[in-house]
Amino acid sequence: MSDLLVASGLVRAFGSFHAVDGVDLTVAEGTIHSVIGPNGAGKTTLFRLLTGILRPTSGRLDFDGDQIGGKPPDVVARLGLAQAFQTTNIFPRMTVLESVRAALVSRHRRTRDMLSWFHSRLTDEAMEVIDRVGLSEFADVESQTLSHGDQRALEVALALAMRPRLLLLDEPTAGMSPFESQRMVALVQGLTRDMGLTVILSEHDMDTVFGISDEVTVMHQGKVIADGPAAEVRANDEVMAIYLGSEA
Template sequence: MSEKALLVATGLVRAFGGFRAVDEVDLTVTEGTIHSVIGPNGAGKTTLFRLLTGILRPTSGTLEFDGAQIGGKPPDMVARLGLAQAFQTTNIFPRMSVLESVRAALVSRHHRTRDMFSWFHTRLTGEAMDMIDRVGLTEFADEESQTLSHGDQRALEVALALAVQPRLLLLDEPTAGMSPFESQRMVSLVRALSRDMGLTVILSEHDMDTVFGISDEVTVMHQGKVIADGPAAEVRANDEVMSIYLGSEA
């Protein structure tokens, strides 16, 4: 595993009036790792993700991705640098087939949206099927996306995010609303993406079994601040984390 810092936030602040949703956050994500950001509702996790992807601009502090300053850069520029997000609310093309959806995402990556239904679109079928196979949806390639189960729709959303060829993938509550079987499939998928593609993953997740079963590093937030950060085993053994943030789930 690489020891290179792929994403570095230093003193990151996002204020809304006098309220600091993200308050002097330092975060280092090592290339090739699975890094979880956890904390109770209102801890600042969603705001932090929006800062990382360019949806929000930092009030102060710095944010670097592979050495390039991305704080305040627009989302499309951040995505082109290799940082993509799959959102908590499923975001797919409901009336397109799985194959059509992934091909459309690939066409967009190549900036050829005018060729959506041309020879260029068809030429991407092989690449699209490779991605569909990677997320375990080969048998559903010709099915309308809206007919898939919730777990399969989330897997499709991961495939759409992979279409931009990210080096770092943000996953917001990837197992939310899933059955235990679907949750295990998603965990296995995330592990495989990290292992087989060398993909760096940051995830926000409320299921602590998932967090500590999959993560190399864990960052714990509360009221906009980082209160614990380090290897998953160390954070799990942190008394403050156990007593305040995991509660009965510990």
């Protein structure tokens, strides 16, 4: 398996405070890789560095051979690294189909010159993505009326519309019922199994993390304190006792 993403000595400072403090991270293609750690460990800041929302203060970030550190989010997304964001409240009155079509339009950049064949191709492509996340029966439903779990699935669909090779998910099961969480886990596993997608996720629910991940990286105070195969990290008593506490 080749390495799709490699971060080396990644630092992001806010004034004199290092929210991400010399992080090394290697993510192999086709794997599910979780980044965990207590509140304030630096996970969200790390994700913002990966997607280009934040520029690294120093360090290197390579995605499939391209140095992406400091490149703007649209460039990073076009290279194939996309994050599912909580965006369904931006256009609450759009239907599921309209939302995914809009995301596809932004990828194709053909807004002005859309012939009818392009419209129908776009609809087919959108329906494919909607089907992938299990929302076919809700294609014509306004996104604001979807359940919380289905809204998160739509957010994954909007990211998939960018045809990413690497998908970032920040707490994908937050606020979900156990049933909704199981569906999200199955969706993420299907994306890697069927589409060969690589997934990096941050998650507080340890059952989800160790149920789904190939590799786990543990952060604390901006630094990586452990990483490796999920079973090894889970067996690391020090990590479990000190950093995961009663959640372990």
